[in-house]
Amino acid sequence: MNFIKGIVENTPLAALYRAxxxxxxxxxxxxxxxxxxxxxxxxxxxxxxxxxxxxxxxLQHHLKMADVxxxxxxxxxxxxxxxxxxxxxxxxxxxxxxxxxxxxxNLQANAWGGDVEVYPVGLAERxxxxxxxxxxxxASLIPGWSGASKKFKRTIPLSTLxxxxxxxxxxxxxxxxMDVEGAxxxxxxxxxxxxxxxxxxxxxxxxxxxxxxxGEKNPHFLKTFQQFWDNGYRVAEIGGEGREIPRSxxxxxxxxxxxxxxSAGNYLFVDGRS
Numbered sequence: 001m002n003f004i005k006g007i008v009e010n011t012p013l014a015a016l017y018r019a020x021x022x023x024x025x026x027x028x029x030x031x032x033x034x035x036x037x038x039x040x041x042x043x044x045x046x047x048x049x050x051x052x053x054x055x056x057x058x059l060q061h062h063l064k065m066a067d068v069x070x071x072x073x074x075x076x077x078x079x080x081x082x083x084x085x086x087x088x089x090x091x092x093x094x095x096x097x098x099x100x101x102x103x104x105x106n107l108q109a110n111a112w113g114g115d116v117e118v119y120p121v122g123l124a125e126r127x128x129x130x131x132x133x134x135x136x137x138x139a140s141l142i143p144g145w146s147g148a149s150k151k152f153k154r155t156i157p158l159s160t161l162x163x164x165x166x167x168x169x170x171x172x173x174x175x176x177x178m179d180v181e182g183a184x185x186x187x188x189x190x191x192x193x194x195x196x197x198x199x200x201x202x203x204x205x206x207x208x209x210x211x212x213x214x215g216e217k218n219p220h221f222l223k224t225f226q227q228f229w230d231n232g233y234r235v236a237e238i239g240g241e242g243r244e245i246p247r248s249x250x251x252x253x254x255x256x257x258x259x260x261x262x263s264a265g266n267y268l269f270v271d272g273r274s
Contacts, residue, residue, distance in 0.1 A: 170197070
């Protein structure tokens with residue numbers, strides 16, 4: 001079976017194989033109530049409440065004080081549903097059609113279909129079209145991300161956070177989760193208005209130096225952090241001790257690639273001007 005799968009995934013039949021596989025999975029879906037209190041399908045760890053527990057706890061904490069949640073890279077809706085449960089206004093961005101199918105299912109299972117705006121687009125520096133590689137949780141605008149075949153791709157529309165959100169929530173408290181599989185720098189270049197919003201939003205962002213990049217170094221690693229530093233944010237780790245990370249340590253990590261003392265990969269950005 002693995003031999004056949006390998007052959008199929010490296011030929012033009014890949015799209016057909018994946019479509020049949022995804023259809024079978026969706027037809028066997030089972031909706032369960034999660035420990036967080038909402039109904040969900042599509043991911044066993046999410047259903048059991050064991051998925052990214054540090055991120056969940058941190059998000060719950062900040063959402064208590066927020067008015068709006070923006071979920072960039074919403075995937076199948078785990079964090080979107082959490083924010084809906086907490087009765088926040090939710091804006092979700094997810095370009096992959098197979099993920100959107102589960103996202104819609106999970107929203108409807110909780111009767112939240114009218115409580116969230118879903119945009120089936122990717123976010124970048126400017127509007128346009130781009131190739132999205134891979135599938136499910138590893139779909140990325142970066143070719144070869146997480147080992148995905150460069151042959152398996154589809155074209156998606158792009159927009160910017162400033163075009164679609166801009167100044168809509170002036171004066172409101174915003175929490176943003178951004179998990180876009182390596183494309184965060186380009187997405188932030190199209191989010192200048194949101195980065196400078198008052199009050200400053202709280203951001204939870206995945207930024208990797210080497211992970212999922214097949215041994216290549218993230219060419220935009222420091223420039224991604226610079227987007228936040230230039231707009232008055234400070235950075236802390238997510239997980240571990242949750243401590244604030246000095247700029248000097250991030251620069252050292254970018255220079256050497258040596259494993260830092262803090263938990264690398266996911267970061268919290270909050271207003272550091274006071």
